[in-house]
Amino acid sequence: MGGVEEHIFNLSQCLISRGYKVIVLTHSYGERVGVRYMTNGLKVFYLPVKVFYNQCVLPTMVCSLPLIRYILIRERITIIHGHSAFSALAHEAMVIGKLMGLKTVFTDHSLFGFADASAIVTNKLLQMSLADCNHCICVSHTGKENTVLRARVHCDRVSVIPNAVDTAAFTPDPSRRSTDTITIVVISRLVYRKGVDLMAQVIAEICPRYPQLHFLIGGDGPKRWLLEEVRERCGLQDRVTLLGSLEHSQVRSVLTRGHIFLNTSLTEAYCMAIVEAAACGLQVVSTKVGGIPEVLPSDLIYLTEPNVPSLLLGLETALANLRSGNVVPPLECHRRVASLYNWMDVARRTEAVYHRVAGEKSKTLGSQLRSYMASGVLPFLLIISLAHLMLRFLDWMVPQQNIDIAKDYNITSHITDLHHSNGEVHSQTYRDRRKLSWYEPALSKQQMNYKRVF
Amino acid sequence: MIQRQRMWKKNLYENIDYPDNYTDKTFLDELKKNVHITEISPLTAVFGAGLVTQEMCVVVFFVIVYVYLYNGWIEPETVFVQSSLVAAVAHLTYRTLLTKNNYYEVMVKDLRTVLIFVVFGYVLSPILKTLTDTISTDTIYAMTTFMMIIHLIFFDYGVPAAIVSSSLSLNAAIFGSVCLASRLSSPFHAFVLLSNAVECFVLLPILLSKGRGSVTVLAAMITVAIYALWTVSLIMMFLFVCVTLFVTVLCPFWFLRWQNYKDNIYGPWDEAVVHDTQM
Numbered sequence: 001m002g003g004v005e006e007h008i009f010n011l012s013q014c015l016i017s018r019g020y021k022v023i024v025l026t027h028s029y030g031e032r033v034g035v036r037y038m039t040n041g042l043k044v045f046y047l048p049v050k051v052f053y054n055q056c057v058l059p060t061m062v063c064s065l066p067l068i069r070y071i072l073i074r075e076r077i078t079i080i081h082g083h084s085a086f087s088a089l090a091h092e093a094m095v096i097g098k099l100m101g102l103k104t105v106f107t108d109h110s111l112f113g114f115a116d117a118s119a120i121v122t123n124k125l126l127q128m129s130l131a132d133c134n135h136c137i138c139v140s141h142t143g144k145e146n147t148v149l150r151a152r153v154h155c156d157r158v159s160v161i162p163n164a165v166d167t168a169a170f171t172p173d174p175s176r177r178s179t180d181t182i183t184i185v186v187i188s189r190l191v192y193r194k195g196v197d198l199m200a201q202v203i204a205e206i207c208p209r210y211p212q213l214h215f216l217i218g219g220d221g222p223k224r225w226l227l228e229e230v231r232e233r234c235g236l237q238d239r240v241t242l243l244g245s246l247e248h249s250q251v252r253s254v255l256t257r258g259h260i261f262l263n264t265s266l267t268e269a270y271c272m273a274i275v276e277a278a279a280c281g282l283q284v285v286s287t288k289v290g291g292i293p294e295v296l297p298s299d300l301i302y303l304t305e306p307n308v309p310s311l312l313l314g315l316e317t318a319l320a321n322l323r324s325g326n327v328v329p330p331l332e333c334h335r336r337v338a339s340l341y342n343w344m345d346v347a348r349r350t351e352a353v354y355h356r357v358a359g360e361k362s363k364t365l366g367s368q369l370r371s372y373m374a375s376g377v378l379p380f381l382l383i384i385s386l387a388h389l390m391l392r393f394l395d396w397m398v399p400q401q402n403i404d405i406a407k408d409y410n411i412t413s414h415i416t417d418l419h420h421s422n423g424e425v426h427s428q429t430y431r432d433r434r435k436l437s438w439y440e441p442a443l444s445k446q447q448m449n450y451k452r453v454f
Numbered sequence: 455m456i457q458r459q460r461m462w463k464k465n466l467y468e469n470i471d472y473p474d475n476y477t478d479k480t481f482l483d484e485l486k487k488n489v490h491i492t493e494i495s496p497l498t499a500v501f502g503a504g505l506v507t508q509e510m511c512v513v514v515f516f517v518i519v520y521v522y523l524y525n526g527w528i529e530p531e532t533v534f535v536q537s538s539l540v541a542a543v544a545h546l547t548y549r550t551l552l553t554k555n556n557y558y559e560v561m562v563k564d565l566r567t568v569l570i571f572v573v574f575g576y577v578l579s580p581i582l583k584t585l586t587d588t589i590s591t592d593t594i595y596a597m598t599t600f601m602m603i604i605h606l607i608f609f610d611y612g613v614p615a616a617i618v619s620s621s622l623s624l625n626a627a628i629f630g631s632v633c634l635a636s637r638l639s640s641p642f643h644a645f646v647l648l649s650n651a652v653e654c655f656v657l658l659p660i661l662l663s664k665g666r667g668s669v670t671v672l673a674a675m676i677t678v679a680i681y682a683l684w685t686v687s688l689i690m691m692f693l694f695v696c697v698t699l700f701v702t703v704l705c706p707f708w709f710l711r712w713q714n715y716k717d718n719i720y721g722p723w724d725e726a727v728v729h730d731t732q733m
Contacts, residue, residue, distance in 0.1 A: 111723040141464050146723040159474035162466040197728045267725040289726050294465045306726035340467040
């Protein structure tokens with residue numbers, strides 16, 4: 001399960017506990033089509049829409065409109081929260097929602113350049129989509145700067161709310177560490193942008209210098225061959241372990257075996273992996289790219305330039321400090337990370353954004369079109385107009401009063417809050433809650449406690 | 455006592471006193487614009503465009519040879535002998551200036567290559583002549599025009615751009631010449647035209663690449679091309695002059711003017727570039 005999916009699932013759970021009704025819309029995953037209930041009644045709609053490339057649906061703007069409209073009315077949604085600049089479904093739903101008079105929030109999880117052709121196209125599409133979005137959320141200040149430039153959104157309409165880590169799931173266990181060797185853990189997808197080329201060179205250069213060093217690499221991807229090649233050529237079969245693809249539930253057990261966590265990303269908006277590693281008490285050595293310098297305090301991370309000499313220096317400094325005992329103890333490390341990042345705090349801050357957008361006036365079609373006109377892509381106005389006409393036609397064909405309102409899923413008559421208020425756990429009834437819809441690329445099969453609704 | 459608000463810091467864990475949508479005065483401080491921009495002088499721009507004009511002249515030379523052969527204004531033997539002599543002199547000059555050691559060894563190797571080409575070219579010329587025989591003449595001309603345009607677009611002008619493809623450029627030119635060869639009267643005519651194509655599109659660019667940016671070479675080539683076209687068609691000559699002026703004068707002017715609007719954005723969000731990939 002990816003970082004975006006993790007973000008959505010955890011935040012949904014916290015929002016449910018804070019009295020929101022949350023539904024998630026995503027496309028189908030093979031046989032996985034229809035409605036599923038997950039933990040605490042989180043309702044997930046796997047729309048019968050086929051993906052066409054890289055887990056994205058074809059951005060038709062109008063084909064999914066009747067289905068999305070039906071769900072929004074049936075579930076009494078008031079706020080649409082889109083995730084990821086790459087999610088065509090998120091952008092479609094936000095545009096449709098705006099035409100239906102709903103409020104929209106968008107969270108950007110990625111950083112994008114401005115030079116290559118794909119970036120130029122994506123940035124223009126993002127600018128079109130966010131032209132009439134009520135508010136944006138970014139996961140780092142660098143991400144905010146990037147989004148403001150890419151999508152031409154006013155900086156006051158962009159909030160910075162970081163990701164968090166489930167610190168209960170990522171706890172240190174120093175007893176699992178090897179005493180006679182030093183283990184460097186790497187957990188990432190083995191793709192170019194995660195700096196696998198740098199990682200391979202670092203392994204090739206540092207292993208001969210430190211015979212007691214072992215590498216534990218979790219993750220898979222198209223660049224795996226490079227690490228295998230280095231391992232073969234340098235004769236490091238017994239010192240470099242490639243674990244392959246890992247479930248998110250397995251990550252903690254791998255992290256706790258290590259002393260140092262290495263991250264060689266070439267670009268990163270936030271980097272959940274380094275926070276999880278720090279929560280497990282590892283020393284973190286990471287490239288100083290994107291939003292990474294904003295994430296952890298300087299005594300919990302060794303920041304390096306994205307080149308081999310700098311990474312080697314960072315690792316050697318970490319090794320020297322480890323030998324001399326000049327490191328933050330694992331439990332202290334965990335305690336500090338837990339105080340810095342928790343999902344309840346993220347949910348509270350996200351809720352403040354919802355309150356802000358809920359208070360904004362709904363725009364007329366004319367003012368919406370004027371907003372979209374600012375993007376400079378005039379043909380997009382035709383698509384918006386067509387979507388509006390389709391909605392008007394559907395209002396006549398399938399009036400709102402003819403659509404059954406879905407009953408809220410009641411696990412019990414009330415839900416106990418996950419957070420403490422004034423030192424005591426308080427309850428909140430499940431009725432008359434604010435309605436919220438998430439549009440997102442995916443929720444994985446690994447999520448627990450789901451029931452299928454036939 | 456009133457507690458002063460802590461100073462905002464660009465991190466995700468210290469700014470609890472500030473709203474999430476707070477924008478500090480340091481916002482976009484790390485933004486850099488036009489970092490890798492190199493100043494281009496008008497002369498450099500004109501010389502750069504001159505390389506395109508130069509290759510256009512080469513295409514014109516080849517087409518002129520075809521027109522002369524097609525209309526019977528020149529004997530194929532004359533073309534073959536004269537072009538061979540020019541190629542031999544040019545090759546000797548090229549080798550004398552560039553080959554420092556193993557001169558004779560290299561010359562023997564080159565001679566062997568030429569012999570192989572001449573023998574195989576002559577033997578296969580009847581096949582090449584009839585290869586596109588059944589296709590109508592207007593289609594052949596349209597295809598040749600299209601191929602020559604592809605040749606000019608993908609030609610290596612010395613700029614490391616993604617669009618550059620020497621193999622595609624050469625293949626397009628040779629394919630265009632094979633198309634034209636089918637319109638000639640005999641296999642020997644076809645052989646001469648294809649020999650000329652090899653000289654124009656394979657050997658001449660190698661020689662011209664050594665004298666890149668030479669005003670004399672460029673001026674001479676444009677003059678010869680204009681004169682050659684004048685002997686064939688005044689309309690074509692006028693069209694060539696217009697295209698030459700457009701490419702050599704107007705395009706560099708636009709390029710220099712549009713350079714002022716260049717707005718490349720760089721910042722901490724950019725993907726880092728891995729330089730040292732050799733292990």
